[in-house]
Amino acid sequence: FAHKDGQVDIAMLAINPKILDENDIDWGFIDEECVAYPEDFENIGIALGDSVYLAGFPMGLSGLKKNYAIVRSGVLARVDEEIIASEKAMLIDATVFPGNSGGPVFLRPEQLFLNESKAVQKAYLLGVVSGYRYYKEPLYSHQSNPPTVAAISIENSGLASIVPMNFAKDIFKDFLGTKNKLEKEIKGDDKKIGDQANSSVANT
Numbered sequence: 395f396a397h398k399d400g401q402v403d404i405a406m407l408a409i410n411p412k413i414l415d416e417n418d419i420d421w422g423f424i425d426e427e428c429v430a431y432p433e434d435f436e437n438i439g440i441a442l443g444d445s446v447y448l449a450g451f452p453m454g455l456s457g458l459k460k461n462y463a464i465v466r467s468g469v470l471a472r473v474d475e476e477i478i479a480s481e482k483a484m485l486i487d488a489t490v491f492p493g494n495s496g497g498p499v500f501l502r503p504e505q506l507f508l509n510e511s512k513a514v515q516k517a518y519l520l521g522v523v524s525g526y527r528y529y530k531e532p533l534y535s536h537q538s539n540p541p542t543v544a545a546i547s548i549e550n551s552g553l554a555s556i557v558p559m560n561f562a563k564d565i566f567k568d569f570l571g572t573k574n575k576l577e578k579e580i581k582g583d584d585k586k587i588g589d590q591a592n593s594s595v596a597n598t
Contacts, residue, residue, distance in 0.1 A: 395565050402482045403524040404557045406565045430501065430518035431560045432478055439512025440501060440520075444470045446486055448523060448554075450497030463497065466490070470520075471553060483524055483555040490554040494523045499556050522562075524555040 396405045414421045430438055449463040456462065468488025478484060486499065501518040529551045535544035 395569050397561055397565050402561045404561055424519050429559050430520055432558050439514045442470055445502035446499050447502055448497055448499045450494035452491035452493045454493050483557055486554050486556055488554050489552050490523055490526045495525055497523045521556040521558045524557050527551045527553040
């Protein structure tokens with residue numbers, strides 16, 4: 395299930411826990427009380443400079459027998475309303491690679507705090523990794539006068555885009571709305587079939 399806004403880089407998949415159990419897959423879920431939405435950051439005490447953990451499989455790295463995620467650390471770099479509204483993402487200072495995309499980003503609980511700030515002592519789910527931000531650097535050839543651009547170097551900037559969980563919540567709400575609508579249509583169709591069957595029996 396994708397977000398209705400095509401700029402939002404997140405999708406959700408419905409999973410049947412029974413099938414996971416049948417295939418000996420360990421699984422768990424995160425209660426919504428452990429999810430932090432951007433509009434609640436200030437009240438919770440989440441702010442720029444807070445530490446985060448992110449989990450994923452960068453460059454396809456995983457175990458031989460068990461697919462354990464690689465955990466990396468980072469820092470909240472930009473979480474204001476402007477960037478979320480314009481880019482549908484926040485920024486963290488963390489180096490991510492292909493394979494990190496879709497991985498969760500958690501706030502790291504802290505015991506210490508600065509003046510006029512809060513020590514958030516709970517690990518909240520903040521969002522999921524979208525991808526790294528790259529920068530372009532022109533490479534010049536000095537065989538001409540003036541020097542001309544011979545190639546463009548694209549490098550990982552060390553910043554990564556994170557899709558906040560409020561967009562995941564939007565998808566879930568749309569899913570529930572669609573699910574309820576389909577269930578009503580199916581019940582309506584079942585009722586029509588039942589009425590037709592009863593009518594046929596009465597006519598015979």
